[in-house]
Amino acid sequence: MNENIPDSSVRRLSAYLRQLEVLAATGVERVYSKQLAKHLLVGDAQVRRDLALFGQFGRPGVGYEVADLIEVIRVILGTRRQWKVVIVGAGQLSGALLRYPGFGLRGFDLVAAFDVDDKKIGTQIGNTIVRPMEELEDVIDEYSARLAILAVPPDVAQPITDRLVRAGIEGILNFATSGLDTPGGVYVSNVDITAHLEELSFKVNSNRP
Amino acid sequence: MNENIPDSSVRRLSAYLRQLEVLAATGVERVYSKQLAKHLLVGDAQVRRDLALFGQFGRPGVGYEVADLIEVIRVILGTRRQWKVVIVGAGQLSGALLRYPGFGLRGFDLVAAFDVDDKKIGTQIGNTIVRPMEELEDVIDEYSARLAILAVPPDVAQPITDRLVRAGIEGILNFATSGLDTPGGVYVSNVDITAHLEELSFKVNSNRP
DNA sequence: GTATGTGAAGTTATTCACAGCG
DNA sequence: CGCTGTGAATAACTTCACATAC
Numbered sequence: 192m193n194e195n196i197p198d199s200s201v202r203r204l205s206a207y208l209r210q211l212e213v214l215a216a217t218g219v220e221r222v223y224s225k226q227l228a229k230h231l232l233v234g235d236a237q238v239r240r241d242l243a244l245f246g247q248f249g250r251p252g253v254g255y256e257v258a259d260l261i262e263v264i265r266v267i268l269g270t271r272r273q274w275k276v277v278i279v280g281a282g283q284l285s286g287a288l289l290r291y292p293g294f295g296l297r298g299f300d301l302v303a304a305f306d307v308d309d310k311k312i313g314t315q316i317g318n319t320i321v322r323p324m325e326e327l328e329d330v331i332d333e334y335s336a337r338l339a340i341l342a343v344p345p346d347v348a349q350p351i352t353d354r355l356v357r358a359g360i361e362g363i364l365n366f367a368t369s370g371l372d373t374p375g376g377v378y379v380s381n382v383d384i385t386a387h388l389e390e391l392s393f394k395v396n397s398n399r400p
Numbered sequence: 401m402n403e404n405i406p407d408s409s410v411r412r413l414s415a416y417l418r419q420l421e422v423l424a425a426t427g428v429e430r431v432y433s434k435q436l437a438k439h440l441l442v443g444d445a446q447v448r449r450d451l452a453l454f455g456q457f458g459r460p461g462v463g464y465e466v467a468d469l470i471e472v473i474r475v476i477l478g479t480r481r482q483w484k485v486v487i488v489g490a491g492q493l494s495g496a497l498l499r500y501p502g503f504g505l506r507g508f509d510l511v512a513a514f515d516v517d518d519k520k521i522g523t524q525i526g527n528t529i530v531r532p533m534e535e536l537e538d539v540i541d542e543y544s545a546r547l548a549i550l551a552v553p554p555d556v557a558q559p560i561t562d563r564l565v566r567a568g569i570e571g572i573l574n575f576a577t578s579g580l581d582t583p584g585g586v587y588v589s590n591v592d593i594t595a596h597l598e599e600l601s602f603k604v605n606s607n608r609p
Numbered sequence: 610g611t612a613t614g615t616g617a618a619g620t621t622a623t624t625c626a627c628a629g630c631g
Numbered sequence: 632c633g634c635t636g637t638g639a640a641t642a643a644c645t646t647c648a649c650a651t652a653c
Contacts, residue, residue, distance in 0.1 A: 197643075197644065199644075200644095233645090234645075234646065234647095236645075236646055236647075236648095237644095237645065237646080240644090240645075240646090250652075250653065251651065251652040251653055252651095252652065252653035253652090253653060
């Protein structure tokens with residue numbers, strides 16, 4: 192699939208998809224770019240541009256079919272397949288993720304969790320049994336997992352990343368605050384909750400300090 | 401403080417700050433824009449530009465003092481004060497946040513948690529007791545809290561948001577997948593973990609489907 | 610009449626490249 | 632010299648506005 196796609200467009204496609212899922216669940220069959228734009232604080236032209244990067248999916252004067260557009264965006268994002276995902280670190284956060292039912296519906300199958308803590312190993316979280324770190328490579332191989340979620344203390348984030356990369360993982364969702372070094376072709380997406388709070392702090396502060 | 405600051409610059413400032421915190425902890429006293437840039441996949445000019453939006457903090461030929469720059473960025477982000485933050489929804493995710501020690505150090509004090517579930521009310525998570533939703537407005541008022549974290553099911557996210565806004569909250573960190581409507585001057589930062597996974601899916605897929 | 614798709618225009622962000630300071 | 636700070640140049644993204652299709 193093409194390159195030269197702005198990251199911002201990809202993120203908006205996810206947002207459109209969330210919106211469309213709600214519309215589909217409430218029985219809405221058609222939607223206009225203007226409606227999709229409204230909740231996202233973007234213009235309607237932006238919505239059409241984002242979609243135009245990948246093809247023509249609407250009909251002038253009519254709009255978009257909700258069900259079709261959901262499929263289109265899933266194809267674009269690559270989530271019509273079911274990605275096998277391993278999660279390293281079986282703490283509270285991982286527990287929340289493992290129990291969240293939304294991932295499976297959206298193409299992400301959390302197949303295994305790993306931890307170093309003997310007290311956690313063997314316990315069940317959601318539908319998943321916590322395994323020892325030693326099994327990491329074998330399990331990634333067994334499931335042909337290509338994505339991983341990293342929810343471990345910062346000091347072990349980089350060494351575990353290196354192991355994940357060697358084991359064939361191509362995308363890492365990182366909850367550690369430290370950045371990760373990975374070779375080209377291995378992507379990292381960082382979730383830094385502190386950074387989100389700092390963004391709010393900055394904006395609220397600029398408003399009325 | 402000034403407007404016309406790109407969101408992307410604010411996000412990068414957070415990233416620089418994370419980096420600087422690590423440098424400070426390891427005893428490094430000086431740093432160049434080039435070093436800060438390296439881990440973040442941006443150019444050194446970008447780092448200097450981001451800082452130049454707010455003033456001049458380095459010395460030509462010398463670089464930046466790590467400790468000074470940390471202070472400068474905290475001032476910019478508004479996190480030298482201690483923000484009082486309430487958290488609504490006392491599930492697994494909130495448990496993880498309440499037990500995370502990093503927020504306090506970085507200017508965010510999670511002062512209260514709320515839930516509708518009688519079984520949770522009164523229990524302690526980290527240092528915080530879970531309170532009934534009825535007390536929401538009083539507690540926000542009592543602490544003069546201006547930020548809130550929302551970790552509740554999507555169907556109640558909007559009504560609770562409305563309550564938070566009426567109670568004086570000015571910034572909301574939202575973990576619900578649905579977007580939130582807020583009046584001008586009330587900021588929302590969305591954490592959509594599915595969107596992060598979709599971003600990885602997209603990139604890994606464009607690489608080698 | 611209404612909404613899409615898209616060239617063209619406009620805006621914003623990033624990178625270059627170098628003067629000037631330490 | 633080396634590194635910052637910053638005009639100037641470039642690149643990227645967004646918005647406008649309208650021909651086209653329904």
